[in-house]
Amino acid sequence: MNRRDFIKCSAFGAAGTLGLLPRSGWSAEGDSVPAAMPTYLKGYEALYAQDPRKAAVQWFMAAKYGLFMHYGVYSQLADGEWVQFRKQIRVKEYEKLKDTFNPVKFDADAITEVALAAGMKYITLTTRHHDSFCLWDTKQTDFKSTNSPAKRDLVAELTAQCQRKGLGMCYYYSYGRDWRHQDSVFDLKVARPAYNPPDPWYHTGADYDMSRYVAYVNAQITELLTAYGPVAAIWFDAPPEAAAHQDIFKPQETYDLIHRLQPQCLVSAKWGITGTEDFNAPEHGQFLTNKAAMVAARKRGVPLEICETLSGGWGYKKGMETKNKGLKGLREMLAFSAQFEANLLLNLAPLPDGSLIPIDVEVLKQMGEELKAKGFPLTLLEQHRARIAGKILGQPS
Numbered sequence: 001m002n003r004r005d006f007i008k009c010s011a012f013g014a015a016g017t018l019g020l021l022p023r024s025g026w027s028a029e030g031d032s033v034p035a036a037m038p039t040y041l042k043g044y045e046a047l048y049a050q051d052p053r054k055a056a057v058q059w060f061m062a063a064k065y066g067l068f069m070h071y072g073v074y075s076q077l078a079d080g081e082w083v084q085f086r087k088q089i090r091v092k093e094y095e096k097l098k099d100t101f102n103p104v105k106f107d108a109d110a111i112t113e114v115a116l117a118a119g120m121k122y123i124t125l126t127t128r129h130h131d132s133f134c135l136w137d138t139k140q141t142d143f144k145s146t147n148s149p150a151k152r153d154l155v156a157e158l159t160a161q162c163q164r165k166g167l168g169m170c171y172y173y174s175y176g177r178d179w180r181h182q183d184s185v186f187d188l189k190v191a192r193p194a195y196n197p198p199d200p201w202y203h204t205g206a207d208y209d210m211s212r213y214v215a216y217v218n219a220q221i222t223e224l225l226t227a228y229g230p231v232a233a234i235w236f237d238a239p240p241e242a243a244a245h246q247d248i249f250k251p252q253e254t255y256d257l258i259h260r261l262q263p264q265c266l267v268s269a270k271w272g273i274t275g276t277e278d279f280n281a282p283e284h285g286q287f288l289t290n291k292a293a294m295v296a297a298r299k300r301g302v303p304l305e306i307c308e309t310l311s312g313g314w315g316y317k318k319g320m321e322t323k324n325k326g327l328k329g330l331r332e333m334l335a336f337s338a339q340f341e342a343n344l345l346l347n348l349a350p351l352p353d354g355s356l357i358p359i360d361v362e363v364l365k366q367m368g369e370e371l372k373a374k375g376f377p378l379t380l381l382e383q384h385r386a387r388i389a390g391k392i393l394g395q396p397s
Contacts, residue, residue, distance in 0.1 A: 038230030038264065040122065040168040052264035053278070056232065060266060060279060060343070061303045063121035063168070064376050065334070068307060068347035069111075070126050070314040071154075073097035073133045075352045081315030084131050084179055088193045091180055091201040094131065101133075101148040106354025108157040112165050114356060118364035119371040122168030124235050124345060127155055127224060129172075129315075130190075132180035136227075140219050143180060154354075159228040168232030171224050175217065175236040175269065176249060183212040185248070190239060210248055218254055225261040233266040234258050235281060236273075243273045252276060268305070272297075279303035281345065284336075295340060304342035308333045309349075310360050316349040321357045330367050331377075338377040 037048050041059055048055040070081050076097055077083050084094050115123055128134045134144040136155035146153055155171070162169040177191055178184035182203045185191045192202070203209070225231055242249055251273045258265055266278035271290050280294055280302060287294055287306050298304045310330065311320040325333075330346070337344040348360050378386065 038168075038232070039163055039166045040230070040232055041264065042166060048264070053259065053266070056264040056266055057278060057303060059121075059168070060233070061341075064337075064343050065118070065120045065371075066122040066124060066168075066170070066305070066343060066345045067111075067115045067118070067120050068124045068172075068345045069350060070129065070316075070347060071103075071106075071350045071354065072126060072129050072131065072135065072315070073101045073148075074129070074131060075316045075350065076100060078316055078318040078352065080313055080317050081126075081129050081131075083315075085190065085193045088195055090195065091199055095143065095180075098133065098143060098148050101145065102150045103145075103152070103154070103350075103352075103354030104150075106152075106154055106157075106350065108154075108161040111158065111356065112161040112167055114361050114364055115167060116165060118368040119376075120167070120346075122170055122232055123158065123162055124170040124172050124233070125155065125158055126172040128174055128220070130174045130177040130179055130237075132174070132178050134220075136224065138220055138223055140216055140223070141180075155224070156228055159231075163229055169228075169230075170233040170235050171231055172235045172237060173217075173221065173224075175238040175251075176242040176245075177237070177239060178213065181213050181216060183209050183216075185210060185213065185245070189241075214249060218257060221254060221258060222261065225258065225265065231262055231265045233268060233278070236267070236269040238269045238273055240271075242269075246274065249273075277302075279305055281305040281307060283307045284333075287340075298341060304340060305345050306337045306340070306342045307345045307347065308337075309347040310363065311349060311357070313349060314347055316351060320349055321351065321359070324357075324360055324363060327363055327366050327370075330363055331370075334367075335377040338379050341379045 037045060041048055041055055044055040044059055047058065072081065074081050074083050074097070079087075083089070112123070125135070127136060132141070132143060134141060135153075136144065137146040137153045138144050159169045176185060179192055182201060186202070186208075198204075221234065224234075242251065246252070251269070255267050255274070255276060258267055268277050268279050268281040271280055271282045271286060271294065280297055281304075282290060282294060284306055294304060311324045313320060333346065334344050348356055350356055
């Protein structure tokens with residue numbers, strides 16, 4: 001058995017031992033609680049026994065720092081994760097990228113070691129971006145990594161390593177944008193590329209039924225939450241227009257499904273669709289645009305995560321391997337997030353072969369050593385308390 005197969009088997013073996021697979025008590029209806037606490041929630045045992053979701057929220061608020069990774073077939077084109085949309089690549093033409101996808105250097109063990117060395121507490125992986133290519137062995141489509149030359153389930157591999165090392169595993173999932181599904185929503189500006197003439201791949205007229213897309217989403221979410229063990233969060237990348245189409249998407253039903261399947265699993269949808277999300281997770285620019293609402297929600301106790309990129313982009317673009325924001329830039333991102341008592345979710349864009357960019361890894365390791373020596377930047381409240389303590393002790397504030 002080779003190393004990759006061992007990791008995959010270990011993922012399912014560990015999950016079965018913990019009672020986390022459907023055969024051990026988790027059904028598609030999600031009517032039972034896992035038999036053992038997820039490894040990333042170590043230290044929250046008492047609260048987890050009473051309220052798994054509350055324990056997960058407290059863990060998340062204390063985590064401060066996570067690794068984001070945008071990776072998929074688009075990485076091969078070295079032009080970002082929106083390349084299909086921007087260049088209006090036809091569905092059947094784009095599909096050919098599956099036949100050359102082979103991330104020979106995607107190493108879940110190495111990735112988790114980098115996250116730990118950086119001082120991170122969780123990893124968020126793009127299980128499926130807007131192009132709809134899936135990094136797991138989904139039964140809902142053949143446009144997936146296990147149906148490529150790689151024949152690998154990257155979600156299984158990375159989840160297994162996170163479980164083994166006490167890191168939270170979060171699943172990014174594109175929600176409301178799908179450039180491949182034949183019944184995905186069509187009336188949002190970014191829902192599909194602006195093909196001219198229209199791509200005959202998509203259903204139209206009487207053949208179109210968006211309820212099939214909603215069922216597809218829920219079926220995939222069920223797969224992700226019943227096949228791999230404990231999941232820290234489902235991270236929905238949803239367009240703001242989704243909030244205006246709740247009668248079609250029925251997001252709360254999906255949220256309830258998630259919480260039934262895994263009670264501790266948190267739900268996010270960037271800056272929110274229903275307002276019932278467990279945390280808000282805007283990109284930096286989106287946070288600035290929605291700052292008042294985000295700060296108000298944070299004051300009400302809603303956890304906040306701000307997403308940033310180390311190299312200035314999300315999916316790999318040519319040139320990223322030679323420059324990034326450096327240690328100074330990363331310090332500033334952590335300090336900015338701390339001002340608002342927010343976690344920093346820092347994105348790295350793996351190279352087409354699945355490996356992490358060496359200069360990015362070096363910056364993360366340097367930051368990790370600095371955090372180990374000095375700790376995380378203080379929040380505004382912590383700074384205020386430090387000033388008061390200094391005055392009490394007669395020290396300069």
